Amino acid sequence: MRAVIFDMDGVLIDSEPLYYEVEHGIYKELGIQVDEEVYAKYVGRSAYTMFSDLKAEFHFTDDIEDLVQKTREGIERIITIPGKLKLMEGVIPLLQSCREYGFKTAIASSSHYEMIHKVVDRMQMGAYFDTLVSGDFVEKGKPNPDIFLYAAKKLGIDPKECTVIEDSANGVEGAKKAGMKCIGFQSPSTPKQDLSKADYIVSSMK
Numbered sequence: 001m002r003a004v005i006f007d008m009d010g011v012l013i014d015s016e017p018l019y020y021e022v023e024h025g026i027y028k029e030l031g032i033q034v035d036e037e038v039y040a041k042y043v044g045r046s047a048y049t050m051f052s053d054l055k056a057e058f059h060f061t062d063d064i065e066d067l068v069q070k071t072r073e074g075i076e077r078i079i080t081i082p083g084k085l086k087l088m089e090g091v092i093p094l095l096q097s098c099r100e101y102g103f104k105t106a107i108a109s110s111s112h113y114e115m116i117h118k119v120v121d122r123m124q125m126g127a128y129f130d131t132l133v134s135g136d137f138v139e140k141g142k143p144n145p146d147i148f149l150y151a152a153k154k155l156g157i158d159p160k161e162c163t164v165i166e167d168s169a170n171g172v173e174g175a176k177k178a179g180m181k182c183i184g185f186q187s188p189s190t191p192k193q194d195l196s197k198a199d200y201i202v203s204s205m206k
Contacts, residue, residue: 003157008109010167016189022074032058044168046110047071090205095128106151110135143170145178169194
């Protein structure tokens with residue numbers, strides 16, 4: 001192993017509840033109900049994909065790009081509230097260990113690139129990563145392997161020498177399709193995710 005690729009939401013930061021709050025607020029405005037089982041399928045995927053699928057199902061007239069932008073603005077507003085955005089316990093020591101062992105590191109997140117930068121800056125994690133990769137950079141998001149292969153290319157590391165840490169079924173599937181080892185993190189915020197395809201499953205970052 002020469003590189004570790006981290007998902008961001010639900011792995012580095014406890015942000016899934018924030019997305020839940022914002023997106024369910026938007027569902028209410030749209031006049032639709034999305035049950036927990038359906039919502040769980042979109043963990044790790046882009047907001048664009050989620051709203052595209054929901055529009056096909058519920059036939060609302062709102063523009064998808066507008067809904068994606070509304071989601072971004074809602075999250076950005078929440079993370080500026082002191083104490084709202086928190087690191088997952090054990091993340092900083094883990095990142096420090098990656099540096100000490102000489103591993104290359106990356107974030108590969110479905111989140112918007114500007115959002116990734118804002119989170120990394122706000123949580124003072126910039127020194128721990130060699131590159132930041134967003135779903136904006138690839139044509140096909142998770143569960144496709146594109147984002148992980150792109151991250152490996154940016155790091156200059158063979159995909160077979162990369163290990164991914166993911167909390168979603170979509171992320172795990174994408175990592176394995178990329179030919180990478182994958183550690184499934186059982187995040188307390190996303191307990192209903194099927195991580196069975198991961199090489200290892202852990203419940204703590206410690």
